[in-house]
Amino acid sequence: MAYRAVHRREVLGKRMHQTFSEKRAELENKEKALSNMKSSLAVMDKELTREKVEAEYLVPEVEYWVETEPVKALKERVKNWLSLKQPVHIIGPTGCGKTAISLTVAKELGRPVVWINGDESITTTDLIGGYSEVEVNTIRDKYIHNVFKDKDILKADWADNPLTLACKYGYTLIYNEFSRAKPSANNVLLSVFSEGVLELPTQFGEERYVKVHPAFRAIFTSNPVEYAGIHRAQDALLDRMVGIYMDYYDRETEVKIVMTHAKLDMKDAAAIVDVVRRVRERLPNAEKIGTRACVMVARMLKGFKKFDKDSVNAVLGDIIVSKTKSQEDFLSKQKILDSI
Ligand SMILES: Nc1ncnc2c1ncn2[C@@H]1O[C@H](COP(=O)(O)OP(=O)(O)O)[C@@H](O)[C@H]1O
Ligand SMILES: [Mg+2]
Structure with missing residues (x-):
């Protein structure tokens, strides 16, 4: 009997079975779809990682x-x-x-x-990551009425x-x-x-x-x-x-930084930077005040109506006091400010 690759297998006018070539074609299509899905999943994964980083x-x-x-x-x-x-x-x-x-x-x-x-x-x-959580899944298989099959899946998610x-x-x-x-x-x-x-x-x-x-x-x-x-x-x-x-930036750079951060003109910014730089020279190494202090003083003073010695002293005092060890220490720093 000759083998026929195509056989009419019809019941009530409907096809019942696939031929070999039809089966192969379907399988190939499925594989193609699967690989497409895999590659789009990989793209999604990449996107997710980026979003996660951000x-x-x-x-x-x-x-x-x-x-x-x-x-x-x-x-x-x-x-x-x-x-x-x-x-x-x-x-x-x-x-x-x-x-x-x-x-x-x-x-x-x-x-x-x-x-x-x-x-x-x-x-x-904190640097490398770790297991963020442990997920326990219990599958209870009751396919056969008096046989129970329990399966615990312990899944720990590693987070980078x-x-x-x-x-x-x-x-x-x-x-x-x-x-x-x-x-x-x-x-x-x-x-x-x-x-x-x-x-x-x-x-x-x-x-x-x-x-x-x-x-x-x-x-x-x-x-x-x-x-x-x-x-x-x-x-x-x-x-x-x-x-x-790196050391503190030069005067010109600090002035420009203050001008930009506090939206001050060059004259006011330079006046503030000069005072801060002089205080900086007089303070011990661990307590020196940096460009951040220039910016803070400038932002604070900008809101003041007067730009006089007392207000400058008060603002600078508030900034240097955070690193002061004692009342005496503070008084000696106050003296430095007064002399400047
Ligand atoms: N090149 C720069 N341009 C603008 N602002 C700057 C520049 N360098 C420093 N600053 C400002 O000076 C302040 C101190 O800088 P920061 O980088 O925080 O110092 P550090 O990390 O050394 O303590 C911040 O307000 C920062 O924005
Ligand atoms: Mg820093």
């Missing part, structure tokens, strides 16, 4: 960026090191502009930016934190005030910079090692005063970074 690791915005020659030169220096894939560590006193320049450089690199702010409580999990995201997808990581975190929390960075591999200690198998993406860049900031303190970062880590020391 939503969860809110990066502060640089609202008013001023770029004088010295600012530009510093910016280029940081960028040049980063172009060699070197992690850059910007060291400088409080309020000199470390965070602002890091954010600006990171933004100009054109990659998504992830942000970590270092403090005492930072742990390795900034460092993992940056290493995986090649984002720019800013680790602000990184020396405020306990050095042990930062150990995980060592293999990232020495071997180009991020090890996730709580993951297993292939998932445990993340190969660092070629576009990954890292900028660290720290304050030399704190840096010498209890949380001195491990030498092995510091050795892997280039350190760029």
Whole structure:
């Protein structure tokens, strides 16, 4: 009997069965649809990751960026090191502009930016991520009436934190005030910079090692005063970074920053910057006031009707008192202000 690939299998005028070629075509179509679905899922996944980065690791915005020659030169220096894939560590006193320049450089690199702010409580999990929740699913199979089949599925969701995201997808990581975190929390960075591999200690198998993406860049900031303190970062880590020391900006830059932030004219901005710079010279290192103080004084004084010595003194007093250790200390600082 000859085999017929096409056979009329009809019951009451309706087709009952498919031929082989029809079956194959259907299977192929299904596979095609599945692969299309998979690729659109991958796109969605990528989008979700990006949204997640933007939503969860809110990066502060640089609202008013001023770029004088010295600012530009510093910016280029940081960028040049980063172009060699070197992690850059910007060291400088409080309020000199470390965070602002890091954010600006990171933004100009054109990659998504992830942000970590270092403090005492930072742990390795904050850097790399962890299991966010454990989901237990119980499936009770009662297909056969007197047989129960229970199946517990324990599913833990791993959530990437900034460092993992940056290493995986090649984002720019800013680790602000990184020396405020306990050095042990930062150990995980060592293999990232020495071997180009991020090890996730709580993951297993292939998932445990993340190969660092070629576009990954890292900028660290720290304050030399704190840096010498209890949380001195491990030498092995510091050795892997280039350190760029930045001081307070020059007078012209500070004046321009104050003009932009407080919307003051050059004369008023210069007067404020000059007073702050003189106070700065007289204060001990750990208590010096930076460009942030210039901006704060300017914003406050702008609301005053008079711009006299007493109001300037009062505003400056409020700013320097936050780092004052005692009543006596405050009085001696008051004297400095009076003499200026
Ligand atoms: N180049 C700049 N242009 C505009 N504003 C700046 C610039 N550099 C610093 N600032 C401002 O000076 C203040 C202190 O800068 P910040 O980056 O916070 O200092 P740090 O991180 O060193 O403590 C902020 O208000 C910041 O916006
Ligand atoms: Mg800062």
